[in-house]
Amino acid sequence: MFREQIKVMDCTIRDGGLINNHNFDHRFVRQVYKAISESGVDYMEIGYKNSKNLFSSKEFGAWKFCDDEDIKKITDEIDTKTKISVMVDVGRVDLNDVKSAKESPVDMIRVAAYVKDVDKAIFMVNHFADKGYETCINIMAISRDQGPELLEALYQIEKESRSNVVYIVDSFGALYQETTERLVKLFKSIIKTKEVGFHGHNNQQLAFSNTIESIIHNANYLDGTVYGIGRAAGNCPLELLIGFLKNPKFDIRPILDLISKEMIPLRSKLEWGYIIPYAIAGMMNEHPRAAMALRNSTDKENYRKFYNSITGQEID
């Protein structure tokens, strides 16, 4: 489907970093950036911009902090139209760490927030807009927050924020195409002056189809990751999304090369994808936290016990 307004964002390093404490080495990140650039993908999100006063740079890799100098080592001497994005969580960034856009290799800043934090998110995106960045608000855990608080938050974002895009984030991988349709239509009915985006999680193998559903109902900003890498079940596979969008500006082949050469070996070291406890968490509209703990235990394949515990049933 060719629609010129559609923008695709690769989140390979940012969401993938959630499974290795953001410890991708510079060589790997540069390979990803080269492939994303060559494939014509519009944005690459390279990590989180967290305060070093809150997180230890001994415990976490460079992409937990996204210093401009680290980013420049990745982007240096690569001729590209792909823009760089970083994500910030409400309450975890020191705004003084963020220079003006003119002085930075970063083009876009996305603020990830739960519905309850919308006031803080609006303050932050307006601050980043003042500094010259493109901005997003990513509303997380949307499957849990579909009631009147969401409506209020959307009206407030539309009225008070200078965000360019507002994302639906299916953090729990719990949406189906009907719920996705309902949410995108709801967002589009309120968010009139900004674009709507979609970020799926793949617990139930629905991240790609929900992304297609969001395209059908006119979401124009779409997230994916190479080979679906990301926390727990991972994300919408970027290669499937590029294969679906018949936009001639994209070339799938650099992404295929990246999977051949980098992601297949990486997958033997890091776990993500279709794994039953994550599927159960998605079905039950639960955070993947308990499933991630299970996967680090000796009971990792005891799905019945996990199902019974997550559904509050007696162990049998």
Place this chain on the structure above:
Amino acid sequence: MFREQIKVMDCTIRDGGLINNHNFDHRFVRQVYKAISESGVDYMEIGYKNSKNLFSSKEFGAWKFCDDEDIKKITDEIDTKTKISVMVDVGRVDLNDVKSAKESPVDMIRVAAYVKDVDKAIFMVNHFADKGYETCINIMAISRDQGPELLEALYQIEKESRSNVVYIVDSFGALYQETTERLVKLFKSIIKTKEVGFHGHNNQQLAFSNTIESIIHNANYLDGTVYGIGRAAGNCPLELLIGFLKNPKFDIRPILDLISKEMIPLRSKLEWGYIIPYAIAGMMNEHPRAAMALRNSTDKENYRKFYNSITGQEID
């Protein structure tokens, strides 16, 4: 979604048999049958009924032929409402091998046919209906056959056949939800006196979402396999389908146990699932044959070369 008319068919042994020449041992098949029975799934398809004059019983396992005696060894002494189905391909079955339904442990026979073979398929289902079986026609490779020949075939099936169900089979894993919607609506508009079914393939991680799409548009017969096992990319994971259908007659837990105990070890020996060459074949609406050959070659991870060959581009 609870709709009483919905029937679920497990194809674990039948479609899974396509990756091991139908060589599942009786212990394994009986474990699957027990789990499917306990989970309340309506049908289990146990294999193909092929003529032993056409295929060697030395080269292929029991589930290529589905002798009644072999089936009875599986079903013996298990108290269940799950019905047994076998599949036949046009031109590969000896009709004399099929006893009357009263003398057989088989409840349903499904005839798999391309659109071009619809006359033969109608003859066969009527023959099996005469012998007392429930019957289906499974129209294969539907993504390649959406033109006037399909229309003609559907009118003919509706008018001339005694088939209980007509299945849409996305053999190439090429359908998206919009194409699925269009096809289910088309089938429902012509097939008025029979049920419509859907059998997905998971090349693009869309088998489950296309199955949901078919439910939304009133297909009532739905195929899945445990842990998605099946040729190439495999099928709609049965556990996801059961998790989605909120029908109280189903219990997901025996299926979860089966995955824990049988499918996880099996997956380390047999390959199926999300594998890039199968995804590419799905995008390109191609039979997975070339991708399966690639996976058996030393070039198995050379996705660019495969993409270029399947799209007819020069090798670069």
